[in-house]
Amino acid sequence: EVMTAVDRPMPPVPAGGMRIRIHAIGVNPADTKWRSGMMQAFSPRELPLVVGYDVAGVVDEVAPGLAGFARGDRVFAGLSPLDMGGYAEYAATEPLFVARMPDALSFEAAASLPTPGLTAFQLIEEHVRPAAGSRVLVTGAVGAVGRLALFAAKRLGAQVVAAVRESQRDEAMAIGADEVAVLGEAWTGAPFDHVADTVGGDVAADLCTCLTPGGT
Numbered sequence: 001e002v003m004t005a006v007d008r009p010m011p012p013v014p015a016g017g018m019r020i021r022i023h024a025i026g027v028n029p030a031d032t033k034w035r036s037g038m039m040q041a042f043s044p045r046e047l048p049l050v051v052g053y054d055v056a057g058v059v060d061e062v063a064p065g066l067a068g069f070a071r072g073d074r075v076f077a078g079l080s081p082l083d084m085g086g087y088a089e090y091a092a093t094e095p096l097f098v099a100r101m102p103d104a105l106s107f108e109a110a111a112s113l114p115t116p117g118l119t120a121f122q123l124i125e126e127h128v129r130p131a132a133g134s135r136v137l138v139t140g141a142v143g144a145v146g147r148l149a150l151f152a153a154k155r156l157g158a159q160v161v162a163a164v165r166e167s168q169r170d171e172a173m174a175i176g177a178d179e180v181a182v183l184g185e186a187w188t189g190a191p192f193d194h195v196a197d198t199v200g201g202d203v204a205a206d207l208c209t210c211l212t213p214g215g216t
Contacts, residue, residue: 023111026053052085056075116148124196130156137163139199142168194215
């Protein structure tokens with residue numbers, strides 16, 4: 001109810017960048033915060049404002065001299081948080097924010113990845129930083145951020161315990177969890193070296209009491 005469809009000028013191709021013809025967008029919590037005005041004090045903006053970070057589509061045009069991308073490439077992107085502009089037919093961006101899409105990936109699936117993926121890999125690689133063989137509990141491990149955090153931890157050689165609902169046990173094991181902790185039930189297994197929490201609240205706090213001394 002706070003958005004309106006309008007015609008706007010075609011975004012110009014930035015120097016060293018590209019323009020993407022958008023096929024699908026991802027909707028994230030940050031988008032709802034921009035729409036509600038929650039971000040205005042943090043980063044004031046003038047209206048009209050085109051929100052949206054996560055997009056997937058086809059390269060429409062590239063700047064002269066740009067290597068690595070060509071018109072017609074299938075790509076997905078997490079647009080700059082300063083510029084946004086994803087809720088549109090076209091968006092201009094720098095190659096830093098863009099990746100090629102695997103052939104088997106749909107536009108809809110690709111558009112769902114950038115923000116959750118960046119969040120998950122920052123959580124694991126920059127903050128948790130598990131050593132190979134360490135035990136990492138990931139709460140909400142079948143959610144958008146949680147499952148990508150599970151992948152990131154497994155890629156570093158960690159043993160992952162997925163904290164999920166009982167109904168999600170099989171799914172958690174299917175995507176690579178080594179063990180499952182059921183949310184809301186007391187944990188009786190070995191302690192965790194790290195907790196990567198995407199759930200919060202008392203349930204996650206209870207599981208954090210099962211950390212090893214000095215655990216993250």
